[in-house]
Amino acid sequence: MTEAEVSAKSEAAITLPIPRSFPELDTPLALIEHPTLLRNIGRVAQAARTRGLAVRPHAKAHKSVDLARLQLEHGATGITVAKLSEAEALAAGGIDDLFVCYPLVERTRVERLIALSRRARISTIVESEPQARLLAEAATAAGVELDVTIDVDTGLGRVGVALGPPLEALVHLVERLDGLRLRGLSTHEGFVYGIADPALRRARLTESLSAFVLAGQALSLETISAGATPTIFESMEVSGLTEVRPGNYVFYDAIQVALGAASLEDCAFSVLATVVSVRSGSSAIIDAGSKALSADAGVHGLALLSGYGIVLGRPDVSVIGLSEEHGWLSLDPQGDGVQVGDQLRIIPNHACATVANFDRAYLWEGESVIQEIPISARGAFS
Amino acid sequence: MTEAEVSAKSEAAITLPIPRSFPELDTPLALIEHPTLLRNIGRVAQAARTRGLAVRPHAKAHKSVDLARLQLEHGATGITVAKLSEAEALAAGGIDDLFVCYPLVERTRVERLIALSRRARISTIVESEPQARLLAEAATAAGVELDVTIDVDTGLGRVGVALGPPLEALVHLVERLDGLRLRGLSTHEGFVYGIADPALRRARLTESLSAFVLAGQALSLETISAGATPTIFESMEVSGLTEVRPGNYVFYDAIQVALGAASLEDCAFSVLATVVSVRSGSSAIIDAGSKALSADAGVHGLALLSGYGIVLGRPDVSVIGLSEEHGWLSLDPQGDGVQVGDQLRIIPNHACATVANFDRAYLWEGESVIQEIPISARGAFS
Numbered sequence: 001m002t003e004a005e006v007s008a009k010s011e012a013a014i015t016l017p018i019p020r021s022f023p024e025l026d027t028p029l030a031l032i033e034h035p036t037l038l039r040n041i042g043r044v045a046q047a048a049r050t051r052g053l054a055v056r057p058h059a060k061a062h063k064s065v066d067l068a069r070l071q072l073e074h075g076a077t078g079i080t081v082a083k084l085s086e087a088e089a090l091a092a093g094g095i096d097d098l099f100v101c102y103p104l105v106e107r108t109r110v111e112r113l114i115a116l117s118r119r120a121r122i123s124t125i126v127e128s129e130p131q132a133r134l135l136a137e138a139a140t141a142a143g144v145e146l147d148v149t150i151d152v153d154t155g156l157g158r159v160g161v162a163l164g165p166p167l168e169a170l171v172h173l174v175e176r177l178d179g180l181r182l183r184g185l186s187t188h189e190g191f192v193y194g195i196a197d198p199a200l201r202r203a204r205l206t207e208s209l210s211a212f213v214l215a216g217q218a219l220s221l222e223t224i225s226a227g228a229t230p231t232i233f234e235s236m237e238v239s240g241l242t243e244v245r246p247g248n249y250v251f252y253d254a255i256q257v258a259l260g261a262a263s264l265e266d267c268a269f270s271v272l273a274t275v276v277s278v279r280s281g282s283s284a285i286i287d288a289g290s291k292a293l294s295a296d297a298g299v300h301g302l303a304l305l306s307g308y309g310i311v312l313g314r315p316d317v318s319v320i321g322l323s324e325e326h327g328w329l330s331l332d333p334q335g336d337g338v339q340v341g342d343q344l345r346i347i348p349n350h351a352c353a354t355v356a357n358f359d360r361a362y363l364w365e366g367e368s369v370i371q372e373i374p375i376s377a378r379g380a381f382s
Numbered sequence: 383m384t385e386a387e388v389s390a391k392s393e394a395a396i397t398l399p400i401p402r403s404f405p406e407l408d409t410p411l412a413l414i415e416h417p418t419l420l421r422n423i424g425r426v427a428q429a430a431r432t433r434g435l436a437v438r439p440h441a442k443a444h445k446s447v448d449l450a451r452l453q454l455e456h457g458a459t460g461i462t463v464a465k466l467s468e469a470e471a472l473a474a475g476g477i478d479d480l481f482v483c484y485p486l487v488e489r490t491r492v493e494r495l496i497a498l499s500r501r502a503r504i505s506t507i508v509e510s511e512p513q514a515r516l517l518a519e520a521a522t523a524a525g526v527e528l529d530v531t532i533d534v535d536t537g538l539g540r541v542g543v544a545l546g547p548p549l550e551a552l553v554h555l556v557e558r559l560d561g562l563r564l565r566g567l568s569t570h571e572g573f574v575y576g577i578a579d580p581a582l583r584r585a586r587l588t589e590s591l592s593a594f595v596l597a598g599q600a601l602s603l604e605t606i607s608a609g610a611t612p613t614i615f616e617s618m619e620v621s622g623l624t625e626v627r628p629g630n631y632v633f634y635d636a637i638q639v640a641l642g643a644a645s646l647e648d649c650a651f652s653v654l655a656t657v658v659s660v661r662s663g664s665s666a667i668i669d670a671g672s673k674a675l676s677a678d679a680g681v682h683g684l685a686l687l688s689g690y691g692i693v694l695g696r697p698d699v700s701v702i703g704l705s706e707e708h709g710w711l712s713l714d715p716q717g718d719g720v721q722v723g724d725q726l727r728i729i730p731n732h733a734c735a736t737v738a739n740f741d742r743a744y745l746w747e748g749e750s751v752i753q754e755i756p757i758s759a760r761g762a763f764s
Contacts, residue, residue, distance in 0.1 A: 285541055356673050
């Protein structure tokens with residue numbers, strides 16, 4: 001085990017001795033702890049308010065109209081989504097300010113965006129000249145003006161233009177094109193997930209975002225927007241940023257705990273599973289497999305995880321493998337063991353990938369379920 | 383690259399030069415090639431018929447009422463499912479002979495099973511004494527008799543009793559309990575996924591299933607049922623087996639290709655994705671990430687895979703990473719490259735885990751979509 005894992009497991013033992021049990025509900029199911037959710041949303045909202053920053057949370061993390069609305073009630077200025085169909089699902093639920101942070105490259109999809117822009121306030125990203133021209137032509141033909149940011153690659157190497165001449169050329173193009181209104185720059189500094197050392201992560205973040213901010217200021221752009229959960233509070237310290245777009249922070253998960261970006265007590269999302277078979281003192285099977293928990297073992301190079309989640313209150317129990325519908329537990333022979341029928345609460349590796357498997361999650365507090373939360377944009381990929 | 387991968391990639395280049403494109407459909411989407419699907423179902427049906435074996439395919443692979451019905455039309459005697467909620471979803475679609483191959487351990491779930499058994503022919507597994515007693519008590523209280531098999535662990539180490547005294551004790555218990563009717567023995571020889579060498583895999587399979595069959599015959603049991611796709615045809619050669627329960631064989635996938643259990647031409651399921659960003663001659667991004675393709679890199683110890691699927695007809699293109707909504711392509715600099723807007727067809731690592739992410743799949747042939755297939759039991763975990 002890594003130090004972060006040891007620390008996470010010790011903490012589980014100390015602060016959360018009793019797994020919550022909901023015998024009336026069939027497992028596996030997705031749970032969201034209400035006080036923790038509110039605290040997570042509130043902390044980011046408060047920190048941003050103090051610094052005069054806008055918050056535009058990323059709904060890919062929860063895919064839920066209810067949680068997006070909660071974020072807006074806490075002062076978010078709008079919602080970010082990865083896919084157009086997520087925007088459509090949230091707009092259908094009444095969310096009216098949506099930033100589609102994904103390069104739309106096909107006319108059919110751009111036309112869907114324009115149709116949506118007649119029902120809600122919509123913006124999107126531009127990251128190449130052909131894509132800018134496609135958006136501009138479709139918008140002009142439809143007689144609308146689309147708000148856009150230019151997406152910048154600040155180190156993840158996924159989408160976005162490079163700083164310097166490529167960015168400047170694209171800014172000048174977009175400013176000239178009819179149908180587009182340039183709102184500013186956006187980036188996702190997701191490279192921070194690949195840096196295990198917190199001090200190095202912070203240094204790389206600050207260096208990278210500072211260059212990004214300078215570019216935006218040199219071009220006199222109004223919005224300079226970034227966001228990644230592991231470094232959300234550090235990014236707010238970068239002078240000149242105007243907006244943050246964290247996603248996972250509503251839930252946190254085993255990846256964030258491994259990175260030291262959250263404690264187990266910050267984790268609002270868990271999967272409740274039932275022990276269905278005990279083979280020996282050292283192994284057992286639960287009814288949550290890869291289709292429920294997700295087989296995601298960390299994106300963007302994270303190498304801190306082992307296994308498939310943290311079993312709350314049970315440092316003696318590890319989820320060491322997943323079949324489709326079975327989770328494989330390893331039991332410390334010195335621990336208390338498990339019984340068939342026991343319910344265990346598991347913080348998944350990646351909450352965003354996990355909640356997206358479920359049709360609904362249960363918002364709970366103490367021993368009671370408060371509300372069923374539809375995962376409104378589940379399955380919304382296109 | 384392993385030899386299997388090199389072979390898979392060469393084969394892709396030879397037999398499937400042109401990726402099918404469906405410009406009218408928004409990606410990423412799930413495709414099922416109709417002729418290949420029919421051939422896969424037909425081959426297993428024909429081989430089983432020749433040997434007088436029953437086929438009870440596992441619907442976890444497709445979670446679809448339509449495909450279950452197709453399997454029944456090809457002579458399947460019933461359908462296997464992993465979860466009770468899958469059985470409920472298929473029964474609601476008119477599938478009337480369902481084997482819930484999962485240990486039900488809670489009274490609420492057993493009562494759901496009994497309720498379902500009034501609407502369809504239902505059977506399930508028993509793998510421990512307390513679980514047998516729970517099923518028997520609930521069935522007796524409800525005035526029904528439940529068909530059961532006793533599940534045997536033949537090497538996977540997941541669920542099931544061991545051969546020998548544990549099995550004999552459980553058989554004698556179940557035969558004495560009111561409310562249960564013992565149909566026979568069942569196993570899932572999933573350990574074959576962990577054996578890379580085909581000759582060794584076959585030898586281990588034969589040894590293991592032969593012992594399993596002997597146990598069933600010694601106990602004079604009617605049904606002796608096993609099934610795992612990589613060795614489905616080999617298992618049919620094991621004398622005395624009465625039923626096979628393969629799942630993945632309807633689709634096959636990159637795992638089966640890596641195991642040598644299928645060729646790329648056997649793969650009926652693919653994900654169509656669009657290139658959304660090209661960064662250089664060596665890398666690009668598609669609009670299918672872990673939420674669509676699944677991050678499953680092989681269960682039960684398979685170590686033959688690298689990356690997240692096989693790009694059909696493009697041996698020069700590899701899917702080397704997945705964010706939630708982005709797939710990372712690596713491009714061979716000697717290849718043809720890709721353009722923004724290109725559609726690529728990808729055989730996922732694990733088709734069962736992938737199809738379960740989608741609300742629907744498209745059955746197609748040649749250049750036409752024939753039918754939309756609802757993934758009826760998507761999200762059915764409980």
